[in-house]
Amino acid sequence: MSVEGPAAPVPADNVLDWLDVEAEKRAQAGLVRRLRPRAAAATELDLAGNDYLGLARDKRVAGAAAAAALKWGAGSTGSRLVTGSTELHAELEQELARFCGTQAALVFSSGFTANLGAVTTLSGRESAIVTDASIHASLIEGCRLSRADIAAVAHNDPSAVAHALRTRRHKRALVVTDSVFSVDGDKADLTALNNACRETGAAMLVDDAHGLGVLGDGGKGAVHEAGLNAAPDVVTTVTLSKALGAQGGAVLGPRRVIRHLTETARSFIFDTALAPASAAAALTALRVLVEEPQRAERAREITATMAERFAAAGLPTSTPEAAVLAVRAPFPDDAVAWAARCAERGVRVGCFRPPSVPDGISRLRLTANAGLTDAEVEQAIQVVTETAPAAS
Structure with a gap:
């Protein structure tokens, strides 16, 4: 029985070629992720971060x-x-x-x-x-x-x-x-x-x-x-x-x-x-x-308001119990495009797709911020509702 020798050496330039293969697989599945640096001065309403009490800039x-x-x-x-x-x-x-x-x-x-x-x-x-x-x-x-x-x-x-x-x-x-x-x-x-x-x-x-x-x-x-x-x-x-x-x-x-x-x-x-x-x-x-313990109540109040309004608009929404709310999208690409449309209209939202979500369902993830005014909450609700995918 012949015994195979060690594998032929791979040129250094090609050792990590498998990374390109994996990147192409993610692209085909609509799972490309990119960093989006933000400016110091806020230009969008932030419903993507986790600053639930509005204290990060206090x-x-x-x-x-x-x-x-x-x-x-x-x-x-x-x-x-x-x-x-x-x-x-x-x-x-x-x-x-x-x-x-x-x-x-x-x-x-x-x-x-x-x-x-x-x-x-x-x-x-x-x-x-x-x-x-x-x-x-x-x-x-x-x-x-x-x-x-x-x-x-x-x-x-x-x-x-x-x-x-x-x-x-x-x-x-x-x-x-x-x-x-x-x-x-x-x-x-x-x-x-x-x-x-x-x-x-x-x-x-x-x-x-x-x-x-x-x-x-x-x-x-x-x-x-x-x-x-x-x-x-x-x-x-x-x-x-x-x-x-x-x-x-x-x-x-x-x-x-x-x-x-x-x-x-x-x-x-x-x-x-x-x-x-x-x-x-x-x-x-x-x-x-x-x-200021009222900040906690305000965060919960904002989440409940958004959930009620999205449900009334026919959007499939999670039942929030704290300061996180999810609105489902039909497919990963729909979620990405939806989040982009929200950003274009001045509202930043989170976009969760596989493999980040264990059930494989893509979502927009919105978070409450106790520092938002009622007018800003209304603006966010309108933008998310009006930019939703038709099949959602």
């Missing part, structure tokens, strides 16, 4: 970031365990925990790294993870890195979660879910999920990125709204880049969980700390929310 928040940069420097200079942890980080953690009603908090450089750290350190090879099929990409990556036995069950189905927990092979288990799902804006039934966890001896990790600042008493989040903020078996992750208009992420929960993450989470230990300017901005935004 002078108090931006001013705090500028002052912190001048005081502490442009960067944090190292990881939190070396030189990167400042008084601002500690103050932010204390006030986040106090606001959300948890024992402790730990600030990460982003919501993505917070989720990676939480999932991987609360699971492992000898544990099971049960997830909702529609969790955020950062949670999915955390699950993959965890090396746990993973079961992804039907979206928003606590009974499926309970079944997976009862039939798991490993004693230790973790249920992972978003509180508000980022595509359609629907809420998880956190009470039912926690009941399933307690019946089977599992812990629960909730990504409250889209709940913090919008849901619960004064915007304290979906976990607080469900009465689970102080639960010994529930851990919450949040982002500081949505309702708080800044940058970064955090994990909140029992002190022993925070201690465990501080000592073992690779995305915390080996990552450069959140910049002081971002920590100061998030801290100031949190204080503004405490003083």
Whole structure:
């Protein structure tokens, strides 16, 4: 039997030719993505970003970031365990925990790294993870890195979660879910999920990125709204880049969980700390929310108004429960063209297409901003409605 030798060397210029093949496949499927830098001065109504409370440009928040940069420097200079942890980080953690009603908090450089750290350190090879099929990409990556036995069950189905927990092979288990799902804006039934966890001896990790600042008493989040903020078996992750208009992420929960993450989470230990300017901005935004809790109600009100008007216009719309609303498009190309027409008329909206959406249905994704006036909300509704594809 002949033995084949090593493959012939490929010229350096051709080693990455496969990238062009993949790019052509995406183009044929209508899945090309391009960066669109925006100017500093807003020229469109922004219903695409996640600045739910209108705080990203608030002078108090931006001013705090500028002052912190001048005081502490442009960067944090190292990881939190070396030189990167400042008084601002500690103050932010204390006030986040106090606001959300948890024992402790730990600030990460982003919501993505917070989720990676939480999932991987609360699971492992000898544990099971049960997830909702529609969790955020950062949670999915955390699950993959965890090396746990993973079961992804039907979206928003606590009974499926309970079944997976009862039939798991490993004693230790973790249920992972978003509180508000980022595509359609629907809420998880956190009470039912926690009941399933307690019946089977599992812990629960909730990504409250889209709940913090919008849901619960004064915007304290979906976990607080469900009465689970102080639960010994529930851990919450949040982002500081949505309702708080800044940058970064955090994990909140029992002190022993925070201690465990501080000592073992690779995305915390080996990552450069959140910049002081971002920590100061998030801290100031949190204080503004405490003083102005009506911002949370305003964000929910805007989303509900848009949903009602789109439904009346015959557009297939999700049922919003926080500050995210989805309007379906027939095909990926329709969604792209629809979003472009909205932009031409001065309204920027999000455009979600496969593979970003797990169900394969393309959508416009609209987000509320508590800083919008009634006239601006009306303008956005008219533009989205009048530019909709005929077959939608």
